[in-house]
Amino acid sequence: MTTPGRTKTVGRISRAEQARATKAKLASAALDLFAKQGFAATSTRQIAETAGVSEGLIFHHYPTKLDLLLGVTSHHEVFGLKVRALMTDSKGVPVRGQLEALAQTFVSTLAPERKETMLVRVLLSEALTTPELGKLLHRTRETVIASIESYLQARIDEEELRSDLDPSVAAQGLLGALVWFFLTHQHLNPRAWRAQSRRYAQRLVDLWLRGALAEPRLSSSGSKVRRGASE
Amino acid sequence: MTTPGRTKTVGRISRAEQARATKAKLASAALDLFAKQGFAATSTRQIAETAGVSEGLIFHHYPTKLDLLLGVTSHHEVFGLKVRALMTDSKGVPVRGQLEALAQTFVSTLAPERKETMLVRVLLSEALTTPELGKLLHRTRETVIASIESYLQARIDEEELRSDLDPSVAAQGLLGALVWFFLTHQHLNPRAWRAQSRRYAQRLVDLWLRGALAEPRLSSSGSKVRRGASE
DNA sequence: GTCTATATGTTGATAGAC
DNA sequence: GTCTATCAACATATAGAC
Structure with missing residues (x-):
C-alpha cells in the first residue's frame, strides 16, 4: 500500500x-x-x-x-546481581543449605556448552590483555565476594560460624574452589558434568564447614553427628 | 684440504x-x-x-x-614436578606445616611480575582456543592434583585427617582456592602481594583444616583449643 | 645459519552511493 | 541504516643469495 x-x-x-x-x-x-x-x-x-x-x-x-x-x-552482567540476591535473602535457611544453594548457582551458571559460560571464559582470557575488561571483571568479582562476605559476617555474629573465622578469606576460598573446578572441567559432557559438579559442590561445602582434621578422640564414643542424608 | x-x-x-x-x-x-x-x-x-x-x-x-x-x-614445565617432590617428601612434618609449605610454593611461584607467572596466565588464556595447549595444561593440573591427593590419602590412613574426607575434593578445593586467589591479585605490587598472599595462604589452610562451623557448645566452658600462635 | 626480499592472505576500519 | 567497494597495515610463512 x-x-x-x-x-x-x-x-x-x-x-x-x-x-x-x-x-x-x-x-x-x-x-x-x-x-x-x-x-x-x-x-x-x-x-x-x-x-x-x-x-x-x-x-x-x-x-x-x-x-x-x-x-x-x-x-550478560547479571551474574553478580544473582549472587547478591541469593545471599541477601537468607531468612531461616541454615548455613549449609544456603551455601549449597550458592554452589548450585555456580553449577547451573557455569555449565559447559552454555553461552554464558563460554563468554566468561573468553572474558577471563581477554581480560589479561585488555585493561578495560580486567577492571570490569575485577569489579564483578568484588561484588560477588562482598555479598558472600557480608553473609558470612552475619552468620558469625549469630554464632553459627566460628568467631575467629576470617570472612574475607572464607569467601574467597570458597569462590575460588568453585570457579576453578568449573573452569577446569569444561571438557565433560553435560551428564557427567552435572553428576560430578553436584557431588563436588556438596562435598566442598561440607569440607568448608567441618574442616579436614580428624576429630580429636573424646571420652564418649559413637557421639559423632551423622550428616544430613538426602540427595 | x-x-x-x-x-x-x-x-x-x-x-x-x-x-x-x-x-x-x-x-x-x-x-x-x-x-x-x-x-x-x-x-x-x-x-x-x-x-x-x-x-x-x-x-x-x-x-x-x-x-x-x-x-x-x-x-618451564617444572611446576608439576616441584609440587610432587614437595608432597612426596613429608617425613615427620605435621599436616598443617606441610600444607602451609604447599601454599608457600604457590606464593613464591605465582608472584606477580615474575616471568613464569605471566607465562602461566598466557597459557591459561591461550589454552581456551588451542586444544594442544589445553591438553598440556590439563595433564599438569592432574599431576599436581594427584600428588596432593595421595598425600592426603596417606594422612587419612594415619588418622590425622577425617576418615570420611574425600581426598579428591579436598585436593581440588585447596588448589582452586590457591590458584584463583593468586590469579586475581596480580595487580598488587610485590610488597602488598607478599603480605596479602601469605596471610591468605595461612588462613586458608587453617580454614581448610578446621572448618568454618562454630564449635558446638559443650558442657564445660573455656575448653576451646587456642590455635597455634606463631607468625 | 643467517639474512633480505617477497608471497599471500587477512585484518579492522572508512567513504560514499542508495 | 544499510550496502558495496576499497583502504593501508600487518600477519605468518617462504625462496634464494651469501
Whole structure:
C-alpha cells in the first residue's frame, strides 16, 4: 500500500526498531563466535556473515571491535546481581543449605556448552590483555565476594560460624574452589558434568564447614553427628 | 684440504652451539613478549626484533608460531614436578606445616611480575582456543592434583585427617582456592602481594583444616583449643 | 645459519552511493 | 541504516643469495 522508501515505518516496525534488531543480531552473532573461537581469532567479517549483514554495518553500530565485546558483555552482567540476591535473602535457611544453594548457582551458571559460560571464559582470557575488561571483571568479582562476605559476617555474629573465622578469606576460598573446578572441567559432557559438579559442590561445602582434621578422640564414643542424608 | 662440510668452528664456538644460542634467544624474547602482551597480540616481527635476529630465521628454528609457544612452555614445565617432590617428601612434618609449605610454593611461584607467572596466565588464556595447549595444561593440573591427593590419602590412613574426607575434593578445593586467589591479585605490587598472599595462604589452610562451623557448645566452658600462635 | 626480499592472505576500519 | 567497494597495515610463512 504505502510507497516503500518514502515512509519511516514498514508494516509495524519503525526504522529505529529495525536498527535495534540488527544491533542485537550482531551482538548475538559476536557472542557465539567469541565464545567458540575467542576474541582475537574472530574477525569482523565473520561476525557480519553470521549475522547476515554487511561488514561495514558493524562499525556503524559499534565503533570498534572491542566495543562489540563490551556491548555483549554488559548485556550478560547479571551474574553478580544473582549472587547478591541469593545471599541477601537468607531468612531461616541454615548455613549449609544456603551455601549449597550458592554452589548450585555456580553449577547451573557455569555449565559447559552454555553461552554464558563460554563468554566468561573468553572474558577471563581477554581480560589479561585488555585493561578495560580486567577492571570490569575485577569489579564483578568484588561484588560477588562482598555479598558472600557480608553473609558470612552475619552468620558469625549469630554464632553459627566460628568467631575467629576470617570472612574475607572464607569467601574467597570458597569462590575460588568453585570457579576453578568449573573452569577446569569444561571438557565433560553435560551428564557427567552435572553428576560430578553436584557431588563436588556438596562435598566442598561440607569440607568448608567441618574442616579436614580428624576429630580429636573424646571420652564418649559413637557421639559423632551423622550428616544430613538426602540427595 | 679444508673440507667445507666438515669443520666450521669460529673461535671456540661451533656453528651448532651458535644456533642453539640463537634458538634460546628467540625463546627468551618470545616468552617476554607473550607474557607482556599475550600470544595473539605478539607478532613474529616483534619477536625477531627483540631477539636481534631477522624475522625469517624464526621459522628456521620453529616451523610455526605455535611451536614457539610450545617450546617456551616445555622449558618451564617444572611446576608439576616441584609440587610432587614437595608432597612426596613429608617425613615427620605435621599436616598443617606441610600444607602451609604447599601454599608457600604457590606464593613464591605465582608472584606477580615474575616471568613464569605471566607465562602461566598466557597459557591459561591461550589454552581456551588451542586444544594442544589445553591438553598440556590439563595433564599438569592432574599431576599436581594427584600428588596432593595421595598425600592426603596417606594422612587419612594415619588418622590425622577425617576418615570420611574425600581426598579428591579436598585436593581440588585447596588448589582452586590457591590458584584463583593468586590469579586475581596480580595487580598488587610485590610488597602488598607478599603480605596479602601469605596471610591468605595461612588462613586458608587453617580454614581448610578446621572448618568454618562454630564449635558446638559443650558442657564445660573455656575448653576451646587456642590455635597455634606463631607468625 | 643467517639474512633480505617477497608471497599471500587477512585484518579492522572508512567513504560514499542508495 | 544499510550496502558495496576499497583502504593501508600487518600477519605468518617462504625462496634464494651469501
